[in-house]
Amino acid sequence: MIILPVIADYFIFNFPLTPFENNRFDLEAADIIKQGRDSGKLAYWIGIGQIVIRTIIFDFGGVLYKTPNRQLISRWGKLLGFNENPEFIAMIENPHESTLVRDIFLGAISEQEMWRQMAEEWHIKPGILNYLRRQMNSKRRLNKPLVDLLSDLQINYQTAILSNAGDQSRELMVNQLHLDRFVEEIIISAEEGLIKPDPKLYQLALDRLGASPPTTIFIDDLQENVTVAGAMGMHAVHHTDNEQTIRAINEILATEAH
Numbered sequence: 475m476i477i478l479p480v481i482a483d484y485f486i487f488n489f490p491l492t493p494f495e496n497n498r499f500d501l502e503a504a505d506i507i508k509q510g511r512d513s514g515k516l517a518y519w520i521g522i523g524q525i526v527i528r529t530i531i532f533d534f535g536g537v538l539y540k541t542p543n544r545q546l547i548s549r550w551g552k553l554l555g556f557n558e559n560p561e562f563i564a565m566i567e568n569p570h571e572s573t574l575v576r577d578i579f580l581g582a583i584s585e586q587e588m589w590r591q592m593a594e595e596w597h598i599k600p601g602i603l604n605y606l607r608r609q610m611n612s613k614r615r616l617n618k619p620l621v622d623l624l625s626d627l628q629i630n631y632q633t634a635i636l637s638n639a640g641d642q643s644r645e646l647m648v649n650q651l652h653l654d655r656f657v658e659e660i661i662i663s664a665e666e667g668l669i670k671p672d673p674k675l676y677q678l679a680l681d682r683l684g685a686s687p688p689t690t691i692f693i694d695d696l697q698e699n700v701t702v703a704g705a706m707g708m709h710a711v712h713h714t715d716n717e718q719t720i721r722a723i724n725e726i727l728a729t730e731a732h
Contacts, residue, residue, distance in 0.1 A: 527709070527727060529685040530627055532657075534637035534647065536695035537713045538624065540615045578640045581664035585640040611646050619716045623723070624656045634659040636679045636692075638669050659683055670694070671702040691726055693719060 535541045574591075577583040583591075592598055627633055634657050637643065641664045648654045661679050668675035680687065687707030694700050695713045704710035709726050713719045 527631065527689055527691055529632040529634070529683055529690040530723070531634045531636050531679060531683075531690060531692045531708075532620070532624060533694040533696075533699070533713070534635050534639060534643070534653075537693055537719075538617050538620055538635065538653065539651075540617050576669065579638045579663045579669045581641055581667055585642040588640070611650070613650060616651055617716065620719065621653070621656070623720055624653075627723075628656045628658075632683060632685065633657045634661065634679065634683055636661045636670070636675070638663045640664050670696070670699045673702055673706060676703060676706055676708075691723060693723070 532538055574583070574588065578585060578588055593600070624633060635647065635653065637647075637660075639662050641662075643662050643664070644660060647660055654660060659679070659682055661675075661682065663669040663675065666675060666678060668678065670676070676692075679685075680690065688709075690708045691711060692700070692703040692708045693711045693713050694703070697712055700710040700712040711719060711722045711726075
């Protein structure tokens with residue numbers, strides 16, 4: 475096949491920017507999205523009518539690692555007697571809008587401080603607190619089918635993890651789960667002071683990997699994170715279950731191969 479350098483947006487990005495609700499992102503962030511579609515700044519090596527995938531980025535919690543579901547956390551809250559706590563209720567109903575969770579993901583509060591605050595404010599006994607921490611950081615929560623896929627993909631593709639997570643997450647990912655064997659980069663929000671779906675964090679990941687949006691697949695379990703990745707020009711996969719995600723990734727790679 476003849477490989478030609480072509481202007482990317484003529485083939486792919488000839489459509490307007492998707493507006494974001496509530497002006498969530500500032501002009502700098504919007505410009506990052508525009509750059510992902512601006513052929514005047516980006517050109518890619520593609521085959522005849524196709525893009526060659528080079529990079530695959532996975533989310534961690536909710537994708538490679540099965541986080542406790544709301545029903546389980548609510549059960550813990552009931553057993554511990556703080557189901558009526560407003561902050562706990564907010565974390566259950568919409569954890570990604572919780573101020574505490576956001577501060578942890580941004581690195582404004584350490585995970586150690588989070589556990590200390592929980593123990594103090596919610597009167598959790600040390601033994602129970604240690605049990606909860608073990609449950610949250612258990613190897614049994616590893617999503618083995620997707621980790622196996624990641625292991626296979628890293629043979630032929632550049633792979634990475636981009637995660638909204640706290641300051642102790644690298645220890646879990648590397649020292650306990652050994653996911654660094656399968657990826658070139660692990661990028662954690664708390665270490666960068668940015669959280670998804672801020673386009674600046676996506677751009678940081680792409681820059682660190684030396685990757686371009688049209689040659690990148692991005693997998694995440696939150697629709698808003700997937701939406702921004704797609705708006706930047708990445709092949710965005712919304713993870714809802716393993717079968718669907720594996721099929722979606724394979725379909726993208728199969729299209730590339732033909």
